[in-house]
Amino acid sequence: MERANKRAQLKHNLLSLIRQGGDGAQLPPERELSERLDVARETLRRCLRELELEGLLERRQGAGTFVSGQPVIKQPQLLSFSEDMQARGLTPSSEVLSFRTTGATAKIAQKLQLPPGAPLLEIRRLRMANDEPMALETVYLSKALVAELELSQLTSGSLYGLLHSHFGIQLRSAAQTIQSTVLTEEEAEILEVPPFSPSLLVTRVAVSTQGQAIEYAKSLYRADRYRFEVNVERLSVPADDVSTK
Amino acid sequence: MERANKRAQLKHNLLSLIRQGGDGAQLPPERELSERLDVARETLRRCLRELELEGLLERRQGAGTFVSGQPVIKQPQLLSFSEDMQARGLTPSSEVLSFRTTGATAKIAQKLQLPPGAPLLEIRRLRMANDEPMALETVYLSKALVAELELSQLTSGSLYGLLHSHFGIQLRSAAQTIQSTVLTEEEAEILEVPPFSPSLLVTRVAVSTQGQAIEYAKSLYRADRYRFEVNVERLSVPADDVSTK
DNA sequence: CAGTGGTCTAGACCACTGG
């Protein structure tokens, strides 16, 4: 057990150092830190790399390791709407438009690895940021997993938080597709924009730490209020390189 | 020099192993591979992790390391249009709509870290996949960097390839924003869709391995033909965790 | 040039898989 938790523990220690330091603060040199925190330098460095990927630290060879002034997420994160808005400095809220049990269509069944027709919970919510309509979200969850989920629990807090605290389900990753579309008249009315306004359509299948498909969600974001920011890296293997005979 | 290239060399060796193996093939155990390729196991493992992130390998503790049947990119990559289409199994081509020198607007100057009014090369291209219009792309490059770039060089191959081979510029990463918009009548005509059709607007600032901002690009993709697929991970530090007092 | 992060090594032990 010692071993498995070492990195998690280490990360906690580093996080408190980062919070203490504040923007731009320089962390102690790796060799000193590793000794102080009683881990090998390479182990420390793995944690530092993760924190760098999460945008909390900047490392410069020859210069040092610094607390990021303005954290930039370098790897896209799986965030619930609430978390996403908070990260953008906005206050999330929502209004439940419908909450019902339904049967899985062929498509959703396939995405959630359930038999077609399996009972699903469908939650449709208007998501707001600073009390302004931002997105229209429809979430499907297997009824078998969240049978006792009640409407009243949804009014406050994030669904992901609920899944974790009440059902022991922790999400690990998701496959998302991002498309452009125009809103129907009904959707436009709910989002308080003119009919046929442009919208970002985000479809998501989220998977638990156990590897089980948990959530299928479709979100329509107001194009005038929402945009994705993605940092992309240039990895190895340019296509030509591979095809070189 | 030995040191710096070790991982790159190693990766090449692994790539040829992967290509030989084909879908689903199992790689030799790490201990054996590291000996055969004459590197420490940890060094090998770093490369394997990168290849896993690039979706070329799957590793299962206790079972082994396997060539991915259907590579899934786990980290969004910086790809030129040509590379992107090839990765999607389509044949890219393009038509240069305009090619001219202009002065940097305040906004573009800021993105490219140039003084306002600095001379820029503006390249506007219709990008096609399997000879069908796919996107309308406008690229801005500092004239100072690519003074000798000629129109004739653009007709074949990718701009990124040109930058590398003719100007020694290698890209490292980019910041992208993804928005939803509707096309103007002129844009719609070029892309051969009805006016005011929805479109994905992708804005990109690409940075070289030297850390210099090189390219500012705006691309309008046909919403009916193009979508983004992004895999997102759930990282540590849920917001609550931090705010816990 | 002292000090920093970056790479690489050889080896120990842990955790999981799949017969």
Next chain:
DNA sequence: CAGTGGTCTAGACCACTGG
């Protein structure tokens, strides 16, 4: 239980920064 990937270590040396 043999074999696999996953974690961690202590230490050497490289590459870069910034006075």
